[in-house]
Amino acid sequence: xxxxxxxxxxxxxxxxxxxxxxxxxxxxxxxxxxxxxxxxxxxxxxxxxxxxxxxxxxxxxxxxxxxxxxxxxxxxxxxxxxxxxxxxxxxxxxxxxxxxxx
Amino acid sequence: xxxxxxxxxxxxxxxxxxxxxxxxxxxxxxxxxxxxxxxxxxxxxxxxxxxxxxxxxxxxxxxxxxxxxxxxxxxxxxxxxxxxxxxxxxxxxxxxxxxxxxxxxxxxxxxxxxxxxxxxxxxxxxxxxxxxxxxxxxxxxxxxxx
Numbered sequence: 001x002x003x004x005x006x007x008x009x010x011x012x013x014x015x016x017x018x019x020x021x022x023x024x025x026x027x028x029x030x031x032x033x034x035x036x037x038x039x040x041x042x043x044x045x046x047x048x049x050x051x052x053x054x055x056x057x058x059x060x061x062x063x064x065x066x067x068x069x070x071x072x073x074x075x076x077x078x079x080x081x082x083x084x085x086x087x088x089x090x091x092x093x094x095x096x097x098x099x100x101x102x
Numbered sequence: 103x104x105x106x107x108x109x110x111x112x113x114x115x116x117x118x119x120x121x122x123x124x125x126x127x128x129x130x131x132x133x134x135x136x137x138x139x140x141x142x143x144x145x146x147x148x149x150x151x152x153x154x155x156x157x158x159x160x161x162x163x164x165x166x167x168x169x170x171x172x173x174x175x176x177x178x179x180x181x182x183x184x185x186x187x188x189x190x191x192x193x194x195x196x197x198x199x200x201x202x203x204x205x206x207x208x209x210x211x212x213x214x215x216x217x218x219x220x221x222x223x224x225x226x227x228x229x230x231x232x233x234x235x236x237x238x239x240x241x242x243x244x245x246x247x248x
Contacts, residue, residue, distance in 0.1 A: 058212040059135045059219060067140065068219040072199040075222070076184055078142075079229050083181045086233035090174050093240040 106160030116158040123151040131227045135216065141226025145180075148227065149234030156238065173236030180229025187221050 024031045032039060036047045049066055057065040067075055107113055124147075131144030155164035188199040196203025201218025202211040209217070 056212060056215065057219065058216040061135055061137065063138075064134050064140055064219060064223075065215075068222050069201060069215055072188070072201075072222070075226065076188070076199070079181050079184055079226050082233050083177055083229055086174060086177050086236045089237045089240045 107158045113158050116154050120151045120155055123154070124148060127151065131223055132220070134223050135219065141223035142230055145227035145230025146234065148231040152235050153238055168235055170239045173232050173239050177229050177232035177236055180225050180227070180232060183225030183228065184222055187218060187225070
């Protein structure tokens with residue numbers, strides 16, 4: 001059983017290393033994410049943000065505009081995750097009035 | 103129970119520093135439109151300032167600034183502000199979290215988006231601050247709640 005685990009682990013490790021070698025280099029202008037039009041022919045997202053973010057949101061900081069406006073749902077989820085962490089610690093560690101744990 | 107620091111130098115210096123940390127935190131939140139920063143970073147700074155008070159001057163005096171009872175409630179309120187801005191956009195006739203249709207009269211859509219981003223960042227800041235403090239208080243001692 002242990003041998004099978006090792007074989008699976010090493011196989012996936014090799015697969016991951018091969019896949020990581022095929023990743024596009026970071027920040028290259030010919031990457032699909034940075035192109036003006038995507039492979040399918042639709043307008044690319046990054047080019048739209050760079051051209052229109054300040055005009056559409058009146059916010060010079062493009063990162064803030066994307067984080068809180070274009071990707072608003074994502075930031076709402078992040079805030080909820082932090083809130084959930086607080087709730088979980090609250091539920092696990094706080095005691096009731098009579099001293100018993102929940 | 104948090105023990106306060108025995109050194110009077112530590113207590114005095116941290117009491118001197120806390121208002122400046124909080125001022126800088128509010129600057130980070132409000133200036134997120136123009137420079138690196140925003141709700142998460144400013145909220146972390148605000149929470150850290152309260153934690154500094156908790157650790158140095160003890161729990162009773164720091165309760166005057168932020169009471170241990172209210173940590174979890176206020177963190178929920180921060181998330182509520184965020185979600186309520188989204189619902190306000192629905193009431194104004196747009197999609198959820200589409201700040202351009204917030205129901206504030208006489209402001210052009212681009213400016214409305216800027217205001218919406220600021221409101222959302224304030225909500226995030228309050229949520230992160232209160233969550234940090236709530237987790238610290240829960241870890242420091244199991245507090246009676248009702």
